[in-house]
Amino acid sequence: MxxxxxxxxxxxxxxxxxxxxxxxxxxxxxxxxxxxxxxxxxxxxxxxxxxxxxxxxxxxxxxxxxxxxxxxxxxxxHPRGPIAFAADIREDSWTLAQIELGGLLTELAAGEHDRTPAVFEELRAAMKRHATGRTAALGIAVTGPLRDGHRLHISHLDWGEVDLRRHLDDEWPTAVGNDARLAGLAEARRGALRRTGTALHFHIDFDIGGTLLLDGDPQRGAANIAGEFGHMPLTGSRLRCMCGVHGCWSLDVGTNALLRHFGREPGHGRGREFGREIVARAAAGDPEAGRAVDDNATALGRGLGALANALDPEAITLSGLGVDLIRLRRDLIEAACADALMEFRRATPPRILAGTVGEIGPLRGAAEIAFDAVLHPDELRKRL
Amino acid sequence: MxxxxxxxxxxxxxxxxxxxxxxxxxxxxxxxxxxxxxxxxxxxxxxxxxxxxxxxxxxxxxxxxxxxxxxxxxxxxHPRGPIAFAADIREDSWTLAQIELGGLLTELAAGEHDRTPAVFEELRAAMKRHATGRTAALGIAVTGPLRDGHRLHISHLDWGEVDLRRHLDDEWPTAVGNDARLAGLAEARRGALRRTGTALHFHIDFDIGGTLLLDGDPQRGAANIAGEFGHMPLTGSRLRCMCGVHGCWSLDVGTNALLRHFGREPGHGRGREFGREIVARAAAGDPEAGRAVDDNATALGRGLGALANALDPEAITLSGLGVDLIRLRRDLIEAACADALMEFRRATPPRILAGTVGEIGPLRGAAEIAFDAVLHPDELRKRL
DNA sequence: ACCTTTATGTTCCTGTCTAGAACAAAAACG
DNA sequence: CGTTTTTGTTCTAGACAGGAACATAAAGGT
The missing domain is CATH 1.10.10.10 (Winged helix-like DNA-binding domain superfamily/Winged helix DNA-binding domain)
Known part of the structure; x- marks a missing residue:
């Protein structure tokens, strides 16, 4: 406080x-x-x-x-009360929305982009179009680690280090967070993690991003780059990861891992379509796709168990591909998790749940951090 | 709040x-x-x-x-102000101390014990001898996970589940914590982690216990059993751990790992002497002991790097055997840590430091949580 | 139709808390 | 020995939440 x-x-x-x-x-x-x-x-x-x-x-x-x-x-x-902008910037698309007190979220604009930081120009133009006197803050979800809250690294888009302060005006108080962290915040505020003290959320896309939530607060770490749980060696892989480390959990879990199972070289944020197709085939009974999904689910469970030993979450939620994995292979995930749990913990494992906020988790989280700025005592003081 | x-x-x-x-x-x-x-x-x-x-x-x-x-x-x-008891219960010994406002810690009694819960009787007797009208709270450090804050599991002493509420009166507000968590708290309050926002502390004894400290607050998890970082598979071991899981980090780091290097079967909290001897021999230049310590240090560093990816600590402190490892093999630890860090993090790795509180870390931490109860608003209200 | 019950809003007053201002006290400085 | 500096004390003012009494607006019961 x-x-x-x-x-x-x-x-x-x-x-x-x-x-x-x-x-x-x-x-x-x-x-x-x-x-x-x-x-x-x-x-x-x-x-x-x-x-x-x-x-x-x-x-x-x-x-x-x-x-x-x-x-x-x-x-x-209030009909003339403050409104916050929320933006979600993904590998290939962006969305702009607004949120008002109470959480009502309204989409304002969206578009594809060319995988360069030029997307920020598009976003600024869209904000200029939609800004009113009521606009009071801005929250942005991005799909990569955000060192010190403004230096963005997205290695698979070849964005070495993009300084957000150069691409955004400071017209409004601006908060930025990575997609996994904000998806977790969305679950804590509006989804499956409401009223949960200690929880983990993992957003599984090409690889795994996550966040530790304590009393609903997604942790940031010292330099704002906590949450790279996918880059711990939890599953015994021998491969070298694009992050520069050997054996990362993300080599075995996520769309990249599915692609690799089918001999496709993963990277650069491509192949999501095919990943979806593998999931669909597995659901339809295709044995090869089924094995790929099995491997994914088992590796997921093993990692979750290991992390539960260290962090003792009450619940773990998943978004993105994780929702499909729970739907198709809950048993495998839970069994692998139990194997990785210390024996004395197995009687009361953490609940593993699909997130209920859905695809818009990062956008919803961005909206929440934007509105948090409005509700912050310092900001409130100015209005009262 | x-x-x-x-x-x-x-x-x-x-x-x-x-x-x-x-x-x-x-x-x-x-x-x-x-x-x-x-x-x-x-x-x-x-x-x-x-x-x-x-x-x-x-x-x-x-x-x-x-x-x-x-x-x-x-x-x-105040000369008649509140005083808190602090106790540290280890595998084979116990200590009772008192703390007053300002942090002055005074040892009152100590003894060996027979590795059974009878130690709590000795402790109660010692407290009865030293209690005065000023005694206001009790804090205890124990060397094992404390489910729900009162169910103690110390597998290597064959304490399946010891309910602390049966072994302690509730004469005073009582707080209990495990040794690693309290050693970390001691560093945050009185040692190397003062004014550190996000930090990790590891107490390396027979195996590794740890705690994540956020703004000086050692996290507990949902059931009070967070901190078993030693039971994550961070180093690729194939062995089965006493905790029931395969591949735990603790199989490669700590006194048990040193013993195993020399062909001794670890367990039951025995062999600390020989572990110290290995460290001493390594320091003196013995090649075999040196290799054992090398392996320990490398495995330690790899695990630290992996955890830093996920939790982004500003600093990491070590106590117990970790202090010796830093003294003898800082380079190996840091190199292994860097290898396990994501590339974009390597320019600014977390500081890895020896704790400065020393052996009495758990006791000091127990004293702090005891006095925290006295300084808690609810308790204060009663006195004002 | 009318009174009673229930829940809520309003008004006025009280007790408590911190801040500001003026003054007193106790040291060092020249 | 007066001046300067820092701190403690006292008194008053402004703000905040709570309590009590009363007013208001609905439903229930006869």
Whole structure:
């Protein structure tokens, strides 16, 4: 917690708690319900909500009456309240969306790109088109490690080091995160990891990216490049990985591993189509594709077990290809995981779940970190 | 942060901040200096310190005058203030100590034990002898995973599952942690990891235990059994580990691995003497011992690199045998670590350091978690 | 139709907390 | 021995959340 010393800090803190509760709620909160949830009396709620309404952050609308008692109001986003941009930049495409208080996500624009950093120009143009006076922050998901929060490395696109600060204006507070981390955040906020204390999320695409979530917070590490779980030698492979290390877990799990099983050289973010085809064939009963998927699932499980020994997650969620692997080979994954778990842990293994946020996980996560900036006490202070 | 809503909570929070600052300070804080550090005016400091003095938590003594201006006071532990017990229970011995505000640690009693849970009886007797009205909390370090914070598994002592709640009274608030986690906490509070955001600590004894420290906080995992980094397959071993898994890192690093190099069967917490002898021989130039230590160091480095890829620590500290390995084979460790680091990380590898707290790390960590209970807002509320 | 019950909103007052200002105190400096 | 510097003390002010009493708006019951 940042500085909290004076009663003014306390007020900001409580306003932030209220807005956070509204933002994170599964269903719209009533004013009375929010008061109960947060422990405020009706008098205090009146002043808090009043101030937030005056600041253009919250709006009250009549709630449908339910049962006895004086009707209360619903706490909804203010019609002129702040909106955040969220962008997801993938190997070959980009998406721009906006999010408002409460989590409503609306797609604004999307496109293909030419696998060069010119994509940032397209994104800036799209933002210029859609920006309004309400736009307050920007969150971006990118598909690679982000050293120090702005130096992007995407080796398989030959982006040696792309400095995001050169490609983006600083018109709004901007937060950036890699896709796996943000997909994990999305699961923690809106998906299968809600109310989970310690969890792991893995986004399996060409290879594996992941994030350790502690009380819903996806960890960043010292230089913002934590999460490369795919580049630990967890499955005994002898191959050299594109990252420069031998034996990486990602050599055996992900679309690249599927391609390699069929003799295709993986790399440069190509072959996703064929990967999907292998999964489809395996689902249809093709034996060779089935073996490729078997190997993938087994290697996945072994790695998950090893990581569970060290990090003791309550649950592990998967997105991307991981969802298919769970659907087709849950047994294999769980058996391999159990084999890799220390004996005394096997009675209570971590739950392994498919993420429920789906394809838009990184975009949703980018939206969340963007809106987090708006709800941050320092930002709030300026509006109140 | 637990509930923080009212101005009374704010006061407790600020009192806790002040006591925490006094406790964590490298040198005794002055009242004026603490005020500057925490951002309080002199008036507020007067009331805060006054209340803490009245509550028997803080005491003011005249400070040596330094330079101009009215002399201020030193903030020291109250002569009748709370004291916490700290205990360290190892495979064959136990220690009881006490800690007071500011971190002063005093050993009270110690002994050997018979490798059965009867050690807890000895410990209770020692505590009964040394308890006074000032005793306020108890922290214990144990050498094994502690499921749910009270179920202790020490497979190599054949302690299948020992429920600590049956062996301890609940006379005081009691906190328990495993030795590696508490050694890491000790480094974060009083050693080489002060002011380090993301760090890893490994305690290398017979095998490897570790902990991930985030802003000084050693992580626990969902069931309090995080930290078994030694039971991930990071070095390609084919052996079966006592934990029930194949290929564990601990098969190649630690005293057990040294023993195995010399054809001795490891296990049951025996052979530490011979392990020390191997280290001494290697230091003296014995080639066979040297090779054993080489292998240990290389395997250590490989594992550290793999973990750094995933967790991106700023620094890694080692205790136990790790201190000897750094002293004798720093180059090998760092080279193996670099080989296991993703290429783009090699320019800025994590610092690998020997812990500076020393042998008493687990005891010091136990003392810290015990005193943390005293400084916790809920406990403080009772005293104010 | 009318009163009761229930839940919520509003108003006013109280207690607590930190900050600011003015002043007092205790040292070093010249 | 007065000045400067730093700290402690006291008193007042401003802000915040809570409690109590009352008002309001619905459903239930007769």
């Amino acid at each position: 940042q500085q909290m010393r004076t009663s003014a800090d306390l007020r900001i803190h409580n306003q932030a708690r209220l807005l956070r509760a509204v933002h994170d709620a599964d269903e719209p909160l009533t004013r009375a319900g929010a008061g109960r949830l947060l422990g405020f009396g009706r008098n205090t709620m009146a002043t808090l909500v009043g101030e937030l309404e005056a600041a253009g952050l919250l709006h009250e609308v009549r709630a449908d009456v339910a049962g006895r008692g004086r009707p209360t109001t619903l706490l909804v986003p | 637990q509930q923080m809503r009212t101005s009374a909570d704010l006061r407790i929070h600020n009192q806790a901040r002040l006591l925490r600052a006094v406790h964590d300070a490298d040198e005794p804080l002055t009242r004026a200096g603490a005020g500057r550090l925490l951002g309080f005016g002199r008036n507020t400091m007067a009331t805060l310190v006054g209340e803490l003095e009245a509550a028997g938590l803080l005491h003011e003594v005249r400070a040596d005058v330094a330079g101009r201006g009215r002399p201020t006071t030193l903030l020291v532990p």
